[in-house]
Amino acid sequence: MKIAVITRSLIFSGGGERQAIQFSIELLKLGHEVTLYTTKHDSKGCFPDDVKKITLKTLAFEQKSLFPASLKRLPLVGDFFHMYAENRLAKRVALMIDSDTEVLNPNDSWGTHVALYFKKRNPRAVSVLMLNDLYTARWSLFDDPLFGGRKSLLKWPLYFLKDFFERTLFFHNLDSVVVLNNRTVGLVSHYMKKESVIVRSGVDLNHFSYRQRSPLQKDKPIRLFCHGIFYIHRRYEDAIEALQILVREGYDATLTISGDYESRDIFRAYYDRLAKLVEVHALSSRVTFSGLVSESELLELYNQADIFVSPAHLQTWGIAVFEAAASGLPTIISRTIGAAEVLEDRVNTMMVNPAKPNEIAEAVQSLVESPLLYDTIAKEANRFVRNNVSWRRYAEHMLAIFKKTYERKNA
Template sequence: MKIALIIHELLIEGGGERQCVCLAHALAENGHDVRIWTSAYDPDNCFPEICRDLRVEQVQRGRWPWLRWPWFVRGYLDMVHLTDAIKEGSQVWSPQHWPAQWGAVWLKRKLGGAVVWNCNDVPNFYLKSRQTRSPLLKALYRIYYLLDRVQNRRVDMTLLVSEWAEREHRAIYPGPTRVVHPGIDPTQFRPGGDRIRVRRRFACSDDEFLLIWLGIFMPHRRLEDGIEAVSRLASRGIRVRLVLAGSDRSFPQYVDSLKALTHKRGLQQQIIFADKVADEEIRDFYSACDAFLFPNDRQTWGLAVLEAMACGCPVLVSRGAGVHEVLTDQVNALLFPPRDPVELANKIEVLVKNPVQRREMAQNGMRLARETYNWSHFAEQIEAVFSGIVEFNDTPPQMVFANSSPRP
């Protein structure tokens, strides 16, 4: 099958970017002709080890490449250029992020094929129009909301990563949907990382309880809840250290606010800020911590949680993250309400005081992540959707009628 994955940018090592390149790799290993099309690509900073064996085509940005804001205008211009640049058809156009589905439906109209949208984050322009105070932005958001709905009518199938994301999508867009949970690479994420080296790096003794968060600093990560929880535990006489490691390129002001909160609470010795962790070191970080923290709110999934679990690490996960839907509280994870540092502190205290429960939970989580949620299984489900839609589109009209259920 000839498959084109379309993603607006491949510049950082985020969850959506990892999903795109790992899916491409798995589909290519299954014998499909796979190509990734993007407007902007940084081969040195976006999973170079994975992308090395992939065909990634960068078509450059569209008109006015210096324009970065409003971001949705930038996306529109880039997708117009990408559509014009691609001359070769595909059986499946698979956009990975907004606004890639715009380019995909235009390519479908231009060159044929089917569109299957892997929608990780649902773009709710209507909600944004109600939240902004700017009359200009309000008008632009509403125009884009209407245009977005029109474009999505040409999408053959939308794949969502969680039931929560599917509900969000159905409230905005028409068309069929299906939930397919992403996974991890069990050969990369496995027990046995260099625990001692990472703990020495942060001057953390083996008997200290170490929490770690890894990712891209963004406000919806709710890392302030983790800082407040550590502060509450300190007031109870429970010492916990928290490492926050990630890229601050997107929201440097958010990182500044977290550092200010750390200073205000007097936690400079307990809260450690670190740079983005190289892909080859992530396993060591998961192995070094006593628990992995994921306090995110309104997060459609949460690949990092499954990565940590696959490495044998206990996880604390907010119910505001879509990944909590496949977890069981106190069996393979500890779940807590989003934006609730008090309950988060209580959950951390449970892990600190119960090492046996911690080990059992880690073992259960590792089995779940490694056996059920991996890229091979994810690619098989995606492949089945692609094949079904291509077969349906290739079926003559009279056969479609014969095989369809009669309307009531």
């Protein structure tokens, strides 16, 4: 099949970016013709080695805005100009896509705009959305009380109209929708009035190899590790608070957090909050912020760690959890991330409630006090990942949906 994978940008080394790139690589291995389309690409910041393995097309230049910056900052008016600008970009990317492309695979909501404009010229093509995260005017994970609460009810009529526009014009044009977890199935049904199916993301099993760990001891160094771009839903503050509890109770524990915190203002602001928290708790000698790391450096961080912690709230999947498991690390994860839908508490992971640092600390203590539990969770998680989570498996499931969707439309 001739397939176009579409994503808004490839600037960061995040889970969504890794998924789009690895999926493209697997499609090529399976003999399909695939091109990854995006508006812009940072050749150094977004998986530079993997991008070399695929055909990537980006816009040749940034189109200048037709409107003055002062108008964009106005309430409501700025939203309109932003939507207009994003649509212009979508139309330009749609014109880049080869006319004989059979399947469009947007990897975000913006990509549904590209799909609509391409299919107006090429009606036989099908569009299958991989919706990593759902952001609508009426719902976003950042509306959750842990991230600040709901938006003003006074704006809800406008939010409803905006969602209605997105739903009727773009989402209803899609031929199939794929999501990563059960929660998103419900959200897509409620807000976008669209059915969706679940396909779990993958991991590179050859890249992340299993390493046997020795049992932990309370008076010996215990190295905790978190990884991911510095979005606030990571809730790294919970890992820092858990570290304080462990140190107070006599554990020789340290915490390393890797991930980009410099590319955007919101990343930097979150990092500054965390840095202040570390200072308040006098943990500067025990907490390391590694920043953006290369693939080889990430492998080394997994290999050096004793326990991987993912305290995120409402994260749709959690690729790093499975990378850690493939590397032989026992994991502690929040019950509200997508990975918790497929893993089992105290069987192949340790689960905690979100925003509960004390539970993270207790989970670490359990792994230290029981060498059998530590070893069992590491081995069972690795077994689960190698039997159930891979990019080949992800690609095959997506291809089955592509073929079924295409045959149904063009029968």
